[in-house]
Amino acid sequence: MARTPQLSTRVLLVCAAIGVATGIVGGIAGLLTPVVLLVAPFAYGMLLGAHVLPGIIAQEVLRLPLVALTTHVLAALVSSAFNPAWAPRFIGTALLFGAIQEGVAALTRYRSWGAWRFLLSGAIVGVIVAVVVFFAVDLGKLPLWSQIAYLVLSVLAPVAWTAIGLALGSGLRKAGVARPVVGSRS
8 A cells, every 4th residue: 555645735735825824924024024123123033933833833734744844944935025135044944943843743753732842842942043043133232121021022922923823723723624635645
């Protein structure tokens, strides 16, 4: 009996649909980034946290290996249309966040789909984002209250966006997006 590939045509189409929708969100976040960095740099983590959505929604809907990474890359390509100069940033973020989400899922051998697992990946993303961006943007020059707000928001925002992604993914799952197509091989 032939084994059905993990990323069948149906799975890829679901990843693509989620990638387009979340890529638009990421593109809008990218457009808002210069304004936020100028006006309220401590809130940057809130925007960056939105980039967890592709993988969270895809994993919640499909519950398969590689869907987070695949959907993140597709979303990054869509986001890049909003600001082509930032394509490497979008793709780098997609690879990092997707790898973290896939890694946490792999630790449970893709068998545990409880909210805790998703929230754990969101917290890991938040800690990494907080540390990397803190030094990359030299937020140390900001007042102490702004640095603290930045760190708190950067860690909590991906967790909050993860909760939003879980709710959206759960809704899509209940709507039947994850049901196999009867009589289909893909």
